[in-house]
Amino acid sequence: MDAKELIARRVAREIRPGMLVNLGIGLPSLVAGYVPASLGVFFQAENGVIGLGARPPEGMEDPHLTDAGGGFVTAVPGAASIDSAMSFGLIRGGHLDMTVLGGLQVDAQGRLANWKVPGKMVPGMGGAMDLVTGAARVVVAMQHAARGQSKIVADCDLPLTSLRRVDLVVTDLAVIVPREDGLHLIERAPGVSVADIIAATTAPLIVPDDVPEMILI
């Protein structure tokens, strides 16, 4: 299993029956593939649909029905079309139960940076700032390191997405819960030791005596 699949399968376990969930583009969008239909979860795509369904069969795509990355999708029975004002009204107004977003950095205060690398890459924040500010629960799904550098850092040196402390960070090495007193390591990936995680992390971690292995869907 590759790192992305591992992260997506672990994040999928966070999703409860009946939730309204927004998945960011890229890695987070893989999570939908591991959420059983029986949970009755509704996925929101912030570009305008509640009740996002899987990719349609070849030849059955509709140019009016895409996800936030511009890829063709379907709609489940009971789906609703919404405009951008309603979409972000749901997000900012606290009606979204969970968002899963990618990250460039998370710091010791649990703050996320994911929209800009000054001078290098400026994709823009898109919906990320509203999602992190407004969603009831914010889950960051990202690789633990990029080009050998820890993405979990003492202080973000990249521009912040929000002052809000995210609720959970899931990486290919670990599951971390940011709390007021710091970053709590609560799970490790299969075959990864606590020492491996500490070595790969520049932020200080709070480590309990027992750090169980991730259970995956």
Added chain:
Amino acid sequence: MDAKELIARRVAREIRPGMLVNLGIGLPSLVAGYVPASLGVFFQAENGVIGLGARPPEGMEDPHLTDAGGGFVTAVPGAASIDSAMSFGLIRGGHLDMTVLGGLQVDAQGRLANWKVPGKMVPGMGGAMDLVTGAARVVVAMQHAARGQSKIVADCDLPLTSLRRVDLVVTDLAVIVPREDGLHLIERAPGVSVADIIAATTAPLIVPDDVPEMILI
């Protein structure tokens, strides 16, 4: 012709082809009856329809289609249902070409009072404050006097509806244009003299040499 019909017929002349017009409840609502269908005017009822039509035939009323006074109406071809947020978005956003409202008082600065008589009658402002603030053109349609008292006064002693100067006042005696320098008398009702109007008005009026008689639709 009674006073209300006179006022409604004179106000109807203000309406231009293709306008979006809101008529207040009571006297102003009579104006619609004198606007030729050929003008292609759309009437908005602020409770939720653009393209208000006449009262339906007996037995064909629909409880989901009423005007702002709660009376049964119809919808013209091309009508649109709107919710209250869109309705007042149109009003406040300057998309409404004209509103015709009743009044309790208009003062020498052209300011309207029409929502409260302290201690006696407190209907509430409903949509009136938004209409007077936001409509491109505000026409007040009212009797010139009530219980022998002029309703066109030097200073409103009733609570104001808005600081905005209204654009036109049509009464059973006169047509008055409020401008920065005061109230200009521009027309008189059939058979009414300028002296009659001055006698019936406590606000100072600016009177040109020639005050023509109203032309009615």
Added chain:
Amino acid sequence: MKGALTPAAAADMIPDGASVMIGGFMAVGSPLRMIDALVARGARGLTVIANDTAMPGRGIGRLITAGCIARLITSHIGLNPETQAKMIAGEIDVELVPQGTLVERIRAGGVGLGGVLTPTGLGTEVQQGKQVIEVQGKRYLLETPLRADFALLAAWQADYLGNLCYMLTAHNFNPVMAMAGATVIAEADSIVPVGVIAPDAVKTPGVLVDHLLLRSGKGE
């Protein structure tokens, strides 16, 4: 959507003293079965947020007559002399709000905005006690957001996920209130199976609705 309720069960969920938004404009688009159930239960001390109080004997007018309401945030009570009389007698505390400001305050509450900057009411009694904010050389009143413990809605059609459609002038305050109640209860003229309402026809997504009333005649 958590389930479908009888009007009586829904009224039992709403405690005395609760704040309650109620859709409708002169009783058109008001949840009439919910209102009757609140009257039947003898609700007391409610704070009601609604466009108007209709007329005596109709819609929200019934809550006025029955003495259910202690506080009222509304834009118009001109067609209900009972409301005016109870206000003047001090039995109901009434806050009068311009209609466009009222709907935006509810919307702001529902969509997580901190308030409304509106030119409406500037320089009038409505300004009293409020902050005036200047933006790009123009002055606006800062009006605060409104939320409520409950939002009671009327819809034309619902499905069992809680997706709602409204009809003609019965939309009015219902779509914005759907976003601003902590618990949202909707009564619909008809309830259809999931999948019957086209996505483009949905005006209030079901994720906002907590309970539907059972269809009239079921379980009553």
Added chain:
Amino acid sequence: MKGALTPAAAADMIPDGASVMIGGFMAVGSPLRMIDALVARGARGLTVIANDTAMPGRGIGRLITAGCIARLITSHIGLNPETQAKMIAGEIDVELVPQGTLVERIRAGGVGLGGVLTPTGLGTEVQQGKQVIEVQGKRYLLETPLRADFALLAAWQADYLGNLCYMLTAHNFNPVMAMAGATVIAEADSIVPVGVIAPDAVKTPGVLVDHLLLRSGKGE
């Protein structure tokens, strides 16, 4: 509605240097014929307000490639490296705005509100140069309203009064932009006679629309 135009005639109405809102999200729900006509006319110096610039060769991406845009107010340019390169080279002045803030700023402009009070962006780079307003003990950024000389919309269905319906995820920014352009031009997949669209299906009332594009193939 004032009339139906060819794309070329519509593009001729829009002078160099104009501010233009353009609907769409990654080119879905963008007025593609209008965009091509602006490119064909060689428009220059436009200020474009839009959610994103799609990708090179698609939707608003074509305006970027053709050098029509001098200033851009947008939420996301991550999938268009040309936009990023031109921004870094100083050829396009880009203001990045959180998506929910962008849509509310446009709505505020369209509905006559003085600004938006949002928690989004507090304490981030987005806060720079902006007023922070405290309401009921919480802090919000004051974001200013946006309006434009033109709003260019895409709709699924229109009638000849300019009433518009949108389809699925092609709604996005179109309904709010319909309120915020001084002149509003819409292109629709189909145009039907007046009376064919049910009042409850109209998402943008025709009174907001100044011009429709003639149906594809007519007058081109």
